[in-house]
Amino acid sequence: MLSLYLRDLKLAAGAGSGALTGALFFLAVIAVIPFGVGPDLNLLARIGPAILWIGALLASLLGLDRMFQTDAEDGSLDLLLMSDSRHMLALIVFIKCLAHWTTSVLPLVVISPLLGLFMNVPPVGLMAVALTLLVGTPAITFIGAVGSALTVALPRGGLLVSVLILPLTVPVLVFGVAAARGAIADPDPFVAPFLILCAITIFFAVIGPFAAALALRNAE
Amino acid sequence: MLSLYLRDLKLAAGAGSGALTGALFFLAVIAVIPFGVGPDLNLLARIGPAILWIGALLASLLGLDRMFQTDAEDGSLDLLLMSDSRHMLALIVFIKCLAHWTTSVLPLVVISPLLGLFMNVPPVGLMAVALTLLVGTPAITFIGAVGSALTVALPRGGLLVSVLILPLTVPVLVFGVAAARGAIADPDPFVAPFLILCAITIFFAVIGPFAAALALRNAE
Amino acid sequence: MSDTTKKPSGVMALANPTRFLSLSDALLPWLGGLAVLLLALGFYMAFTAPEDYQQGITVRIMYIHVPFAWLSMFCYTLMSISALGTLIWKHPLADVSLKSAAPIGATFTALALLTGSIWGKPMWGTWWVWDARLTSVFVLFLMYLGIIALTRALDDQSRAARAAAILTLVGFINIPIIKFSVEWWNTLHQPASVLRLDGPTIHPSMLWPLLVCALGFTLLFSTLHIMAMRTEIWRRRVTTMRKLSARKAEGAAS
Amino acid sequence: MQLAVTDLGGERGGEPVFSGISFTVEAGSALLVTGPNGAGKSTLLRIIAGLLVPAEGEVKFLGGGEKWDTPAAAAHYLGATNAMKPALTVAENLTFWSRFLGEIRCSVDDALEQVGLWDVGHLPFGYLSTGQRRRVAIARLLMCHRPLWLLDEPTSGLDRRSEARFAELMRGHLAEGGLIVAATHLPLGLDNTQELQMAGRA
Amino acid sequence: MQLAVTDLGGERGGEPVFSGISFTVEAGSALLVTGPNGAGKSTLLRIIAGLLVPAEGEVKFLGGGEKWDTPAAAAHYLGATNAMKPALTVAENLTFWSRFLGEIRCSVDDALEQVGLWDVGHLPFGYLSTGQRRRVAIARLLMCHRPLWLLDEPTSGLDRRSEARFAELMRGHLAEGGLIVAATHLPLGLDNTQELQMAGRA
Numbered sequence A, B: 001m002l003s004l005y006l007r008d009l010k011l012a013a014g015a016g017s018g019a020l021t022g023a024l025f026f027l028a029v030i031a032v033i034p035f036g037v038g039p040d041l042n043l044l045a046r047i048g049p050a051i052l053w054i055g056a057l058l059a060s061l062l063g064l065d066r067m068f069q070t071d072a073e074d075g076s077l078d079l080l081l082m083s084d085s086r087h088m089l090a091l092i093v094f095i096k097c098l099a100h101w102t103t104s105v106l107p108l109v110v111i112s113p114l115l116g117l118f119m120n121v122p123p124v125g126l127m128a129v130a131l132t133l134l135v136g137t138p139a140i141t142f143i144g145a146v147g148s149a150l151t152v153a154l155p156r157g158g159l160l161v162s163v164l165i166l167p168l169t170v171p172v173l174v175f176g177v178a179a180a181r182g183a184i185a186d187p188d189p190f191v192a193p194f195l196i197l198c199a200i201t202i203f204f205a206v207i208g209p210f211a212a213a214l215a216l217r218n219a220e
Numbered sequence C: 001m002s003d004t005t006k007k008p009s010g011v012m013a014l015a016n017p018t019r020f021l022s023l024s025d026a027l028l029p030w031l032g033g034l035a036v037l038l039l040a041l042g043f044y045m046a047f048t049a050p051e052d053y054q055q056g057i058t059v060r061i062m063y064i065h066v067p068f069a070w071l072s073m074f075c076y077t078l079m080s081i082s083a084l085g086t087l088i089w090k091h092p093l094a095d096v097s098l099k100s101a102a103p104i105g106a107t108f109t110a111l112a113l114l115t116g117s118i119w120g121k122p123m124w125g126t127w128w129v130w131d132a133r134l135t136s137v138f139v140l141f142l143m144y145l146g147i148i149a150l151t152r153a154l155d156d157q158s159r160a161a162r163a164a165a166i167l168t169l170v171g172f173i174n175i176p177i178i179k180f181s182v183e184w185w186n187t188l189h190q191p192a193s194v195l196r197l198d199g200p201t202i203h204p205s206m207l208w209p210l211l212v213c214a215l216g217f218t219l220l221f222s223t224l225h226i227m228a229m230r231t232e233i234w235r236r237r238v239t240t241m242r243k244l245s246a247r248k249a250e251g252a253a254s
Numbered sequence D, E: 001m002q003l004a005v006t007d008l009g010g011e012r013g014g015e016p017v018f019s020g021i022s023f024t025v026e027a028g029s030a031l032l033v034t035g036p037n038g039a040g041k042s043t044l045l046r047i048i049a050g051l052l053v054p055a056e057g058e059v060k061f062l063g064g065g066e067k068w069d070t071p072a073a074a075a076h077y078l079g080a081t082n083a084m085k086p087a088l089t090v091a092e093n094l095t096f097w098s099r100f101l102g103e104i105r106c107s108v109d110d111a112l113e114q115v116g117l118w119d120v121g122h123l124p125f126g127y128l129s130t131g132q133r134r135r136v137a138i139a140r141l142l143m144c145h146r147p148l149w150l151l152d153e154p155t156s157g158l159d160r161r162s163e164a165r166f167a168e169l170m171r172g173h174l175a176e177g178g179l180i181v182a183a184t185h186l187p188l189g190l191d192n193t194q195e196l197q198m199a200g201r202a
């Protein structure tokens, strides 16, 4: 299992446009918003966390569709499926999600405080955003795994995958932003939405891999 | 040439990344935004154009990296390269860009006014956004083509590629949004950024295909 | 039909769709007729019902808006059950039901959105607000379209069936979100006043016409659904025939 | 150990490809599956490997104990594709598979040596030639022990020397009491094999 | 027409693979390139096709007029991959290539018939079996006319019947004054061919 994780990391590092493309797209998003809303700093500060979350969400869509496709094309997937009795397929999916998250989402989380600074989000807000992203984005990956497993047969399902999973990611976004806001704007609570966010992630960490495993077995 | 264009259209449609999916994708992206920034309508109106542009960028990025890779993997690219004497390679690239733009970006441009309406962007703004998208997004595709050609040429240089290519799209984004905003918020100009946008697109429409063709020929 | 789903070869696979066809044949006219009758009655009651003291004439939109809204959720629930049928019991009709329900569900959701926003104009002074209830319904609409897109993208039938089933099940979480969005977030939209644990709070003079309309639309929905299922079954049979004849021709060719 | 297939039927994309196939392969013996293109050889192998659901009939692997209770668990599957990552080096690829598949028999270098590739361990797999790739894929079979080998056109792209060497390796596997089911158009140079002729529709 | 190769040297990833290869192929004759895996056969073909730059020496196609002035322009290249899109139907694939490559000889159906596939036109290419795919790729050669055929292991995956049929097709091409350069491990069933043995480093 560890070997699988390491292999996927190596692959991503080798050809991994995914990670950096995501980060750069994230950057582009943050860079563009101010031009949209105009130079209104405290407005930026207000919507800052939301923009960061949206940016991260959209950025993490990049590369999701290829999660299983490369394995399917070069035949590795067949062997992964056959090894079901040794390693549970759902677990394999889980590991692959973890690898994908580490390589192409974690960087976003790491740079998010920096970008938050650009939108002059207050320091506590920066921490809060980073924390919520850290806890929430895995859910997106797990949901994405389902989408990408469903479309594994399609050569270029990038758009379709996003269409399938974006609606499902809404709760994650809602509570992530709510928690981040709660940390800044005093009246709103932080803990409650944050806990819900954790719950959602755990929920999809369980559902996602199983659904994806089911979809992969069905793929042929 | 037309045949190539049609083939790529068919492929996109078959792979579930056809016009319908493109529009759906855009819908999904827009639907996600309010969950982040909240239902505040005139805030939405202000970031509306930026969001639409970001959606367009993401949509084009999603399919773009694979533009030549699929052809390279199944060997079609070899034949395209060999047919250089019949059809100029740069022209082939141009056609492929056109196909990609038609399938995964044009639908967004078409429905963008509708979505702008959702985010109650004022009518003149709607027209402006659609216009800027129509004029600006091709540039993104042409830039991306160079990127995906490079990924084919140097398979392990994925990181480098996105570093080189993605930043180029930022100016397009910035001027596009600026122009759209110029049309709405009175003080800011519209014509100047719009003309710059046109210039950028024309520039990349010429440079992009040639650069991509060059990269492809040195592939391997 | 027998070769649309893999496992249940033999009697069950063959018999069920056929029995369904003959049964629905007998059932359809009654269903349709009853639906029309109830709807007529419901609309009559609706227009003779007292106007709401604050909403005035526009309250009458409720009698179509609410049924549409309910059915949009009901349809998805039905599809989720069919999805279970496909994945667990591998019932040949389950996939047909799911596939043919999706477009209808999408339409009803669109209508709920439409009537809702038409109602919203006088009530809230705007066609559309991005509050939780409205947006979650919008998300439901997107999910319907996503399911349709997926089934269209995958050409192999049994594969598409299971894929759609999985997606439908995963997407089911949206239904409780829609239902309780009004409680969880403070929305413009008004909270449930009929489907509540502690009994309806809405005045009977409005409740009855609403219920009659709801029942009528539900019957209408079932009618449409069954018709769609019939056409889908026939479509599949035709394709099977084509394959068979093609193979015969091929056998002759070589 | 024994692979038992009882009137198996396979379909692809809803269309039946073959039906009513039964055979048993005993430990130490090989079955050659032959037939025209499109007869269903690969389909048969994929069904045995558990990658496709049989339309009818069943596949059993008997006497493997609970360690090798299903064909999927007991089998090495060498498909048309080599299941290697072009971006990783040959050594990295093989190391990964040995770790992942378990039951390690011999080291990566030994395995490479047995298929006659001493010097490519450090090369990215994508740098190899067609035949070299196939041989690396074969090295995977040697590294991890599985009683049942499912081979789909194993010798495609191999030169004569490697072909002979591979025949030698297969004989060794059989001598150890292994089982082989191979779909092929070319003679594999094995003796005492049964042959399954698939007619195909054409 | 004539394909003239004068002391050609090829390298792959900076490493020399072969050098000092010279030969000429006249109209109506075929050259078989043989040798162990990794000898450089595919590399040679790709250089002739203009897909790789030679390290030294040059490749010329003489007497082709300005229509077929370079080997690339005059050649059909049948590589290890089939250059078809799995998502499109066989007919769509072939129609595209015929339109794109030009010089159309015969219709899609005729071409498919010549490779013995009457009934697969409507199927997605991805649904075909290994050998069927190869045969569709061969049909491409027949549809559009090119004097020079560059074939990289053309018969891999073909069953015996198709192999014989393909030999027949190649003979026909030669009889029309075509040229063939084929890298292969298997006899192709052609007479009056010259053979180029590539030693390889191994």
Ligand code: HEM
Residues within 6 Å of the ligand: C062, C065, C066, C069, C070, C112, C113, C114, C115, C116, C117, C119, C120, C121, C123, C124, C133, C134, C137, C138, C178, C179, C189, C190, C191, C192, C193, C194, C195
């Ligand atoms: C596009 C806008 C709207 C959407 C998407 C929408 C959606 C829905 C949904 C999904 C339900 C079913 C709720 C349940 O069963 O618990 C519902 C019920 C209802 N809606 Fe709307 N609605 C919209 C606009 C409006 C407006 C403007 C009004 C009037 C102020 C309204 C009044 C109601 C009422 C009275 C119910 C019945 C609640 C109950 O008795 O449970 N809706 N709507």
Ligand SMILES: Nc1ncnc2c1ncn2[C@@H]1O[C@H](COP(=O)(O)OP(=O)(O)OP(=O)(O)O)[C@@H](O)[C@H]1O
Residues within 6 Å of the ligand: D012, D013, D017, D035, D036, D037, D038, D039, D040, D041, D042, D043, D044, E126, E127, E128, E129, E130, E131, E132, E157, E159
């Ligand atoms: N993915 C698929 N979807 C639908 N049909 C398929 C698929 N793969 C193969 N088929 C069909 O199933 C039949 C058998 O294919 P299979 O690959 O088993 O043949 P084969 O005996 O391996 O042929 P070959 O000798 O060329 O490898 C063929 O007619 C083919 O058209």
Ligand SMILES: Nc1ncnc2c1ncn2[C@@H]1O[C@H](COP(=O)(O)OP(=O)(O)OP(=O)(O)O)[C@@H](O)[C@H]1O
Residues within 6 Å of the ligand: B220, D126, D127, D128, D129, D130, D131, D132, D157, D159, E012, E013, E017, E035, E036, E037, E038, E039, E040, E041, E042, E043, E044
């Ligand atoms: N893309 C590549 N990058 C670097 N080196 C390569 C590449 N492809 C092949 N090589 C090397 O070039 C040499 C010749 O490869 P080539 O494919 O020409 O051999 P071949 O004669 O076709 O072998 P086979 O009979 O297996 O097809 C091999 O040693 C291989 O390692």
Ligand SMILES: [Mg+2]
Residues within 6 Å of the ligand: D041, D042, D043, D152, D183, E129, E130, E131
């Ligand atoms: Mg096969």
Ligand SMILES: [Mg+2]
Residues within 6 Å of the ligand: D129, D130, D131, E041, E042, E043, E152, E183
């Ligand atoms: Mg070769």
